[in-house]
Amino acid sequence: MSELKMLAFTLPKAELHVHAEACLEPEVLLRIAQRNGIRLPYTSIEDVRRAYDWPDLASFLDLYYRHIEVLQNELDYQELVESYLQRVSHQGVRHVEMFFDPQAHTRRGVPLATVLNGLLAGIEIGASKYGISGALLACFLRELGVEAAIESLEELRRLPGGDRVIGIGLDSIENGYPPTMFKSLFDKADKMGLYKVIHAGEDAPGTYVGMALEALNVHRIDHGVRSIEEPEVIAELLRRGTPLTSCPLANLRCGIYSKVEEIPVAELLRKGVKMTLNSDGPAYFGGYIADNWVVVQEAFALSRDELVRLARNSVDASFASTARKAEIHAEIDRAMAA
Secondary structure, eight states, X not given: OOHHHHHHHHSOEEEEEEEGGGGOOHHHHHHHHHHTTOOOXXXXXXXHHHHTSOSSHHHHHHHHHHHGGGOOSHHHHHHHHHHHHHHHTXXXXXXXXXXXXXXXXXXXXXXXXXXXXXXXXXHHHIIIIIOOEEEEEEEEEGGGOHHHHHHHHHHHHHSTTGGGEEEEEEESOOTTOOGGGGHHHHHHHHHTTOEEEEEESSSSOXXXXXXXXXXXXXXXXXXXXXXXXXXXXXXXXXXXXXXXXXXXXXXXXXXXXXXXXXXXXXXHHHTTOOEEEOOBSXXXXXXXXXXXXXXXXXXXXXXXXXXXXXXXXXXXTSOOOHHHHHHHHHHHHHHHHO
């Protein structure tokens, strides 16, 4: 392993764009299904792995929603998070801010309290067992509309532990659902004192990023790589210092780009945009966070200093406490001194 590849794996970092539901590895899927008495159309772990080699986005979504049916009780959600944290504990992750989709579970009859309690239990295990601090952000499905999102957010905040969800986001289908449609949701989040992020500028134009900055005043943009199409959006990102949480392997797997070299992550980083690299859905999209770092480093010959900048960006862009950020920055300092 080259020095820079090793550095991509070992540098202390934060992961800011990862969906809990998309961390459902084949062995975890089968274990939970068996425990809950759920029959899946697979006879072996190899069958599951072949299914994870989905041919198009529609096939992925069908698989994704079929698989989350196995998640039924608090232990399932706890195990899902712990499985992810165990893997990234070997990839330098020191802090994670994990998305979950409340509506994807409540609409199939799972109580929101069950989802929240299980995920929080997993986060607590990550802190005690792996030394990884963590937080949750509730992501809402664009296609279900703004009223449904507000209703789900209000239910979440009424629950014991609901105040431990630190922010909101929007995900799922981007085209046709511009950020401005969801202003009332983000205004409500503001009043609740929540952080605000949004998936924008992935498969929709870079103008969606500009809308999110202007209309919603978000703290981070998830993906955002198509900002490169809009010089004025790049200028606004730089003026505000708004970070992007890019997920290169997910962009490739979903067909947004055909090869890594087309993804403008290095160009945006070198323009001064606060770029971070993340995994998005590691069980389905071809790799965990350090795998994303490695493919980008190799494609664009990122320097040692650029890798360190990515690590520091991830910490600075996180919603961790000032003290926790200082701890991770100190770890980066020690890693580089060594």
